[in-house]
Amino acid sequence: xxxxxxxPQSMFIQEGEDVSMNCTSSSIFNTWLWYKQDPGEGPVLxxxxxxxxxLTSNGRLTAQFGITRKDSFLNISASIPSDVGIYFCAGHNxxxxxxxxxxxxxxxxx
Amino acid sequence: xxxxxxxxxxxxxxxxxxxxxxxSPISGHRSVSWYQQTPGQGLQFLFEYFxxxxxxxxxxxxxxxxRQFSNSRSEMNVSTLELGDSALYLCASSQTGASHNExxxxxxxxxxxx
Numbered sequence: 001x002x003x004x005x006x007x008p009q010s011m012f013i014q015e016g017e018d019v020s021m022n023c024t025s026s027s028i029f030n031t032w033l034w035y036k037q038d039p040g041e042g043p044v045l046x047x048x049x050x051x052x053x054x055l056t057s058n059g060r061l062t063a064q065f066g067i068t069r070k071d072s073f074l075n076i077s078a079s080i081p082s083d084v085g086i087y088f089c090a091g092h093n094x095x096x097x098x099x100x101x102x103x104x105x106x107x108x109x110x
Numbered sequence: 111x112x113x114x115x116x117x118x119x120x121x122x123x124x125x126x127x128x129x130x131x132x133x134s135p136i137s138g139h140r141s142v143s144w145y146q147q148t149p150g151q152g153l154q155f156l157f158e159y160f161x162x163x164x165x166x167x168x169x170x171x172x173x174x175x176x177r178q179f180s181n182s183r184s185e186m187n188v189s190t191l192e193l194g195d196s197a198l199y200l201c202a203s204s205q206t207g208a209s210h211n212e213x214x215x216x217x218x219x220x221x222x223x224x
């Protein structure tokens with residue numbers, strides 16, 4: 001089936017560092033979404049992207065919808081301990097299904 | 111507005127049993143989607159309901175079924191449970207389910223099959 005390749009799988013960083021993660025696909029997606037999931041909870045939507053080339057910020061988070069519509073990245077600036085969690089990219093494919101990446105587990109050392 | 115709620119939060123069943131999970135979407139949302147999350151497979155789409163009709167379906171066996179009621183609440187049923195069905199089951203709601211509508215997730219139901 002259709003897949004999103006998300007990288008890296010995990011990251012261990014120092015508090016204050018910037019973080020970058022990305023998702024790629026061999027297929028075109030109509031939207032790209034970035035979610036964060038804390039242990040025992042459902043994913044929470046961070047940023048939604050609807051147009052190729054769109055760059056959107058939400059506080060310290062910035063995400064971009066790739067111009068080819070086959071990739072997206074998420075940057076977190078000046079990380080803090082509460083940024084710890086699993087970050088998922090997701091995209092709506094041409095059939096309207098929401099497909100998820102495998103997740104990037106972020107650990108932040110104070 | 112209240113968020114998406116799911117009941118129960120935790121469930122323990124044995125192989126061969128069946129289970130029903132419930133999801134109440136955000137008020138005004140008519141689309142409800144269900145996902146299975148496991149460490150090995152990540153988040154996998156099960157199905158989507160809109161206006162009491164299944165509109166989209168993932169690649170799961172027929173043991174997994176669902177329905178939606180006129181108030182948009184949805185239930186998911188798994189019959190003849192297998193050990194591999196142990197997972198976090200998440201439901202998400204959106205206004206219409208169209209790709210420009212954002213999906214909001216509930217906290218999930220953690221199912222353990224013994």
